[in-house]
Amino acid sequence: MTHTVLVTGVSRHVGARLASVLAADPDISRVIGVDTVPPPSLTRDGGISLGRTEFVRVDLRSPDIAQVIAAADIDTVVHMSLVSAPSRSAGRAVMKEHNVIGTMQLLGACQRSTTVRRVVVRSTTAVYGSSPRDPAVFTEDLESHEGPSHGYAKDAVEVEGYVRGFARRRPDMAVSLLRFANFMGPGVDSPLTRYFTQPVLPTVFGFDPRLQFVHEDDAVEVLRRMATEDHPGTFNVAGAGVLLLSQCARRAGRPTLPLFSPAFRLLGDSARRAGLVDYSPEQVRLMSYGRVVDCSRLEAELGWKPKFTTGAAYDDFLLSRGLHPLGGVRH
Numbered sequence: 001m002t003h004t005v006l007v008t009g010v011s012r013h014v015g016a017r018l019a020s021v022l023a024a025d026p027d028i029s030r031v032i033g034v035d036t037v038p039p040p041s042l043t044r045d046g047g048i049s050l051g052r053t054e055f056v057r058v059d060l061r062s063p064d065i066a067q068v069i070a071a072a073d074i075d076t077v078v079h080m081s082l083v084s085a086p087s088r089s090a091g092r093a094v095m096k097e098h099n100v101i102g103t104m105q106l107l108g109a110c111q112r113s114t115t116v117r118r119v120v121v122r123s124t125t126a127v128y129g130s131s132p133r134d135p136a137v138f139t140e141d142l143e144s145h146e147g148p149s150h151g152y153a154k155d156a157v158e159v160e161g162y163v164r165g166f167a168r169r170r171p172d173m174a175v176s177l178l179r180f181a182n183f184m185g186p187g188v189d190s191p192l193t194r195y196f197t198q199p200v201l202p203t204v205f206g207f208d209p210r211l212q213f214v215h216e217d218d219a220v221e222v223l224r225r226m227a228t229e230d231h232p233g234t235f236n237v238a239g240a241g242v243l244l245l246s247q248c249a250r251r252a253g254r255p256t257l258p259l260f261s262p263a264f265r266l267l268g269d270s271a272r273r274a275g276l277v278d279y280s281p282e283q284v285r286l287m288s289y290g291r292v293v294d295c296s297r298l299e300a301e302l303g304w305k306p307k308f309t310t311g312a313a314y315d316d317f318l319l320s321r322g323l324h325p326l327g328g329v330r331h
Contacts, residue, residue: 004030004115005227006074007053008060008106009081009122011035013187016050017220018078022227023051032072034058034065035081060102066109069116076118077110078227079103082159084124084152085191085280092151099155100162107166110173120176120226121163125212125236125293126153127179130285138293140179140234150281160234167232174230178222181238181293184313185216186320191283197321201249202267205258208246209290212238215308215316222298222306231301236293239310245287248314252323261288 005022009015010033019039023031031053033039038055058064060081069077081102083095103121110116128134129144138144148154160177167175182192195201214237222237249256259267265284299305308316318324 003028004032004072004074005076005078006032006034006069006072007078007080008034009079010050010053010055011037011039012080013189014183014216014219014223015080016040017187017216018080018223018227019053020050021220021224023053025228028228030054030072032056032068032074034060034068060105061097063105063109065106066112069109069113073115074113075115076120076227077106077116078120078122078223079106080122080223082122082124082152082156095152096155099152100158103159104162107162111166111170116173118174118176118227118230119163119166120178120223121159122223123160123163123177123179124153124156125179125181125238125291126282126286127156127160128291128293129153130209130282130289130291132289134289134291136292138236138291140236140297148282152280153282174232176226176231177234178226179234179236179293180219181212181214181236181310183216183219184213184317186316188216188317191280193317195283196248196252196254196317197323198254201245201252201254201256202264203245203249203256203258204264204284204288205260207288208244209287210242210244210292211248211286211290211310212242212292213310213313213317214238214306215313218306218308218313221304222302225302225304233297233301235298235301236295237298237306238293238295239306239308239313240295241309241311242290242292243310243314245290251314251325252318253325254323 007019016039019033033053128138129148131146
């Protein structure tokens, strides 16, 4: 039975939603949410009520997280605090410290704990990278021909290495590693959702990548199940099916602007410096080669499938932004 849950990254949308769902579960005694900034307060226009979640301001890079875990007799830790893009104020170096050093501190605290018995870590399918030599579909046991060498994806690869080491040192704990496709839905604000809301979508000339998304509702449900049941292992999480980038553009009613790869990168650098859209090197590769993962291991483990397909998740996002095909007809 799950008694006391710690959720990191609770000021971000999916982390806040998860804390809210867990706090509403009568079988869970306490939910403690930690982050460097307080979560958004409840608003009338769809804000998230964290219910009885207790918020504690903690920087995961500091040893303070160990004191929080010890003081509250935490038995389940859900680590949602991976940052996918650097903030304009902090920069890439701080992002890497938060992701990698923060995870190391958290896992160190869990390893020393006498009460923690379940650890769930949010990762990303970006660990597979994107290259022209990739398999058509990645299973959890496959590795990319060209592993990520930049940003968030590289951080996630390092984080996963520490998680696997932790699981070997503490075989008595149920350690779950979840590789999520890009989150999509009404409440998601990410480099990819910002890309799709631009008036014109730059694309890489000659490429039409296959993309996968996971709806925020399904992401929260997977995390809830992992936080309340033992499902050790590594699992891909994505909605069924794929969308080509050209299909995404048509559904959004957005014209595309095909650019040769160097020009796309140059535009991405300019947009990133201006704080408009983050075209990280890994996103440029995704926009060239795409990425598709197999989720049959997750479905077999949970006896459950995401409610939203990749297409339905994207459509729900478009609806929330008032985007629709030109002429109103979807093909």
